[in-house]
Amino acid sequence: MRPDGRRADELRPVEIATGYLKTAEGSALITVGNTQVLCAASIETSVPPFLRNTGKGWVTAEYSMLPRATSTRTPREVSKGKPSGRTHEIQRLIGRSLRAVVDMSVLGERSIILDCDVLQADGGTRVASITGAYVALALAVKQLLRYKALVKSPLMGAVAAISVGMLDGEAILDLCYEEDSRAEVDANVVMTGAGRFVEYQATAEHKSFDDEQMSRMTALARTGIAELLALQKAALEMS
Numbered sequence: 001m002r003p004d005g006r007r008a009d010e011l012r013p014v015e016i017a018t019g020y021l022k023t024a025e026g027s028a029l030i031t032v033g034n035t036q037v038l039c040a041a042s043i044e045t046s047v048p049p050f051l052r053n054t055g056k057g058w059v060t061a062e063y064s065m066l067p068r069a070t071s072t073r074t075p076r077e078v079s080k081g082k083p084s085g086r087t088h089e090i091q092r093l094i095g096r097s098l099r100a101v102v103d104m105s106v107l108g109e110r111s112i113i114l115d116c117d118v119l120q121a122d123g124g125t126r127v128a129s130i131t132g133a134y135v136a137l138a139l140a141v142k143q144l145l146r147y148k149a150l151v152k153s154p155l156m157g158a159v160a161a162i163s164v165g166m167l168d169g170e171a172i173l174d175l176c177y178e179e180d181s182r183a184e185v186d187a188n189v190v191m192t193g194a195g196r197f198v199e200y201q202a203t204a205e206h207k208s209f210d211d212e213q214m215s216r217m218t219a220l221a222r223t224g225i226a227e228l229l230a231l232q233k234a235a236l237e238m239s
Contacts, residue, residue, distance in 0.1 A: 018239040026139030030132030034122035039132035041140035044111045057107030061094035065118040090126045097130045097190045100198040106154035123177035127161035158193035160228040164217040171216035185209045189221035
């Protein structure tokens with residue numbers, strides 16, 4: 001029995017509230033169980049130096065966690081002078097995931113920056129950030145189209161992410177923190193709406209895993225991501 005009584009193949013309750021910030025070009029508050037991440041998209045008319053005069057744009061991300069997003073206070077990273085290695089890893093993952101579904105030549109020489117701020121953490125903050133950030137990105141693109149800054153959308157599809165793992169020998173979907181801390185295997189899977197992998201991060205935390213276990217986790221991830229893609233689509237249609 002899972003801590004919240006879910007089936008092995010069941011997501012936590014997911015809500016995506018669009019337009020949460022009135023000041024951002026696109027925003028979404030994603031709630032996955034007790035995990036909450038606020039995602040905001042900002043459009044800037046500049047690109048990194050390596051893209052200047054290429055006609056191509058850029059999509060990147062920044063990630064942070066509020067001090068009391070967890071059960072004990074975590075000092076703000078700004079007080080330490082630099083982001084942690086974990087933060088660097090997560091924000092690079094979010095950026096890579098979003099760029100996988102954006103045609104940079106269509107975006108033109110502008111940048112879209114996704115800020116993902118964890119308000120409350122109960123496992124799966126990086127995958128929730130990717131899923132919510134895509135919605136904020138799509139809303140920012142919609143605004144560019146509305147104001148005729150773009151003639152067509154640079155989005156080539158959707159992208160979402162989910163966690164899977166092995167716990168007590170069973171493959172489970174969407175791990176909460178309690179499960180994540182005990183799992184023998186922990187994986188984060190990022191996929192496009194076309195069913196192609198962007199990233200598959202799987203780690204043996206306590207026990208190594210075999211092909212059959214990998215297949216079970218992959219099947220669960222596909223099921224969960226299909227549900228998330230449908231929720232993203234519904235949120236965007238209502239915005």
